[in-house]
Amino acid sequence: MPLIAAEQATQRWIEAHVGDLVALLQRLVSVPSVVGSEGPCQAVVAEIMRACCDRVDMWEPDQAWLDRHPAYFHPGTSFAGRPNVVGTIRGRGGRRSLILNAHVDVVDAGPAEAWTHDPWSGALVDGKLYGRGSVDDKAGLAAMLFAAHCLRAVGVSPDADIVRESVVDEEWGGGGTLATLQRGYRADAAIVFEPSDLDVCPASRGGQAFRITVQGQGAHPIRSYEGVSALEKALPILEGLRRLEGERQVRLRTPLFARYPIFTPIVVGKISADRIPSKVPETCVLEGLMGYAPAETYQAARRDLEARVAAVAAEDAWLRVHPPRVEWLGLNKEGAETSEAHPFVALVSAAVGDAAGRPAVLAGFPAGCDLPYLARHAGIPSVVFGPGNCAVAHGSNEHVPIAEVVAAVKALLLVMCRWCRVRGA
Ligand SMILES: [Zn+2]
8 A cells, every 4th residue: 555654754764774773683682581580681671662652661560460360370480570661652642552562581592502603692694683582572572662763763653552562471471461461551452573474463373281191000021911001001092182183173273374284283292101111111101282273262172182081091991990190281371363354454464565565474373472361361452473483483593584673663663653543743
């Protein structure tokens, strides 16, 4: 669509200041913010926000409130020294406010020797910026901060509030984004920045790790006939899960995930039996991950898996008497979806198309993120969007293409101009 004058001004300003955008992203990457230790990087974010927002709010999430929240699964997590930072650009009182959400926390860098460049260097090589958190999620964080600078520099202001949230704890449990809801932050739409290759994602998948313990009867090899191999009893369960995975792709698939042959995986990544190999194993433990469909509750997904394990056990005389035990572990994030027909989805898609010079791709986001807290728990129409590919997140040599970061900022500015009705000051 043709760009109006304010939109054109923002696009030109970004093209003239790409070096400053790179410097901002390098600065954010250079301050480690491994989940649990986000404080120093949040201090930098707050300083940046004070230069471009009307109000900056910095507070530590309320652990006791989170412990009681039905979507929070890490009771006892401390938030001391781990503040959220939210910067608001106030509008003139018009409607269609906007939340921009990115997480400042990153996973551990892992072994230093696995990196070609120092993980905290922000090294720029062949148009890609390297470092832990570069793509997940500091490129998105930099995009939303830089877009605020651009609005100020170009001298335009929105009708409606634009709220920038730099949250902690996304990698552990989502306590940071949930805490923004307790603090009262709401808007008429939201963008959750995660690396989507600039795809516009109105839906995200969820998931949780599980452990299945199968009980057998151990026996010395010279009396192996007296034992019951837990490993052999576990094999039909493994096969049952494989079948369940296939059935769920048919039953739960939505068009946004058409590109993924398997979009709600059930992956068993670890099988362990007794430590002594020359013995009929007493126990066998299967550990893996179950993906949830966007609209599915975690309780429904768990019931699916638990019922399948029980059904397999019911077919076996030993397992009927010694039922396998299913446990759910660690990070538990549901999925969420906003209707593709919502006007915000069309508006973001058009903005991405105009900024990137190619039609935007509408797709589901294939990983867990903080989208459900805004979309499912606060009812805010929300999309996941961001530069870079989520497949390189969490690995060594994590990186983000600068051209995509630039395109993301330009698209974001068009979204702000059109959704929040930006005008000359
Ligand atoms: Zn992320």
